[in-house]
Amino acid sequence: MTDEWRGWREAAEAALYGDEGFYRSPLRGPEGPAGHFRTSVHASPLFAAAVARLLTGIARELDTRTITLVDVGAGRGELLTGVLAALPDGLEVTPYAVEVADRPPGLDPRIRWCAEPPAGITGLLFANEWLDNVPAEVAEVDAAGVPRYVQVRTSDGAERLGAPVAGADAAWLERWWPLSAPGERAEIGRPRDAAWARAAGCVEAGLAVAVDYTHVRDARPPFGTLTGFRGG
Template sequence: MTEEWQGWREAAETALYGDGGFYRSPVRSPDGPAGHFRTSVHASPLFARAVAGLLARTAAELGIGTVALVDVGAGRGELLTGVLAATPEGLEVVPYGVEVAARPPGLDPRIVWCTEPPRGVSGLLFANEWLDNVPVDVAEVDGEGVARYVQVRIPDGGERLGPPVTGADAAWLERWWPLSVPGERAEIGRPRDLAWARAVGSLEAGLAVAVDYAHVRGARPPFGTLTGFRGGR
């Protein structure tokens, strides 16, 4: 077996967003994320109606008649489709679907499909269960009490401890997910902080909302949170 090792962040980036990755490959995931797991977007039209109401309130607060809706991690456009159907009369919406996958067939032609949030728009940026899919590195405490990056073996997913965590990543751990006991693990969330800051910074004016799972600093799970779904399991 070839011994090729990489960090968790790089491994997850390839598995999720590479050319043959879960979110991009029509062969691996022909129905998109909805073929494997449900979010509030897929569960009920009530969620889209609530977002439509929030969009209308945002437009009213901004005093504009044409408002942008930026759906970050748009999947196959399910939320945008639902919001457009529920938008109050008289409000003109410019919808953007931000997604690495190709534009799905049959999508409402009003929806602008892009790989990055548009810059300089005014309205609502909505990221539903997106931040948990921004790849991060994993750290584990060794027998000497040193937090080290966890490395992944490319062919089979085996793991080993790599070099110590240093620099900005170490500072992030110390502040947000301190580790001390050998065997404890953490996901270094700094890339998610930076991704959210970039997304929020794309707005000229308006509201940015992230909907996702979370836990507070004082109640971190000792072995991390990484979970995957395939075929609903």
């Protein structure tokens, strides 16, 4: 631990995806994210059944019986396992789990485990609660009305305001999350836009679906949405 200050994007990257990070370290427990919070994936098999129906509809539209399903931010492969169990007869699915964490032991051998989505997908790319885990900078308006990057101290999580937000980040804020009053905060979603564009760009035919928390531009929460869950 040091007294180093850094932006939220870098701090979150290390905390979530570093060697000892929340999502990657085996020290966090074999159950992965599900050991700390529930998503729709864990709440009910109805969710996997709905994804299986969506996949079946896409296959029908594309007039094929052979189709790919890519789960980005796949956790421990729970959704893919559920979808494979809910498929109708006669539909041949190639499932890919895209994950930064290691493949869990005992996973259905049909599931391919990889770090990036495959190119040229015909089928469905699905990302449940992935994008809100893509680290982003946080901005806050200072007393003079200037949006500045929020910095966080490694040793204790204290915050301070850093340089004024500039360049492409400033343009993003102005377009998507305009700030005005001192104290107002935003997450600068540029890395999430880029991550989604990259993932969705792997779909050659079919559909890309992101399921996540959201709010529209005219109803942004004034103090941002930065939240963490651990141990329930």
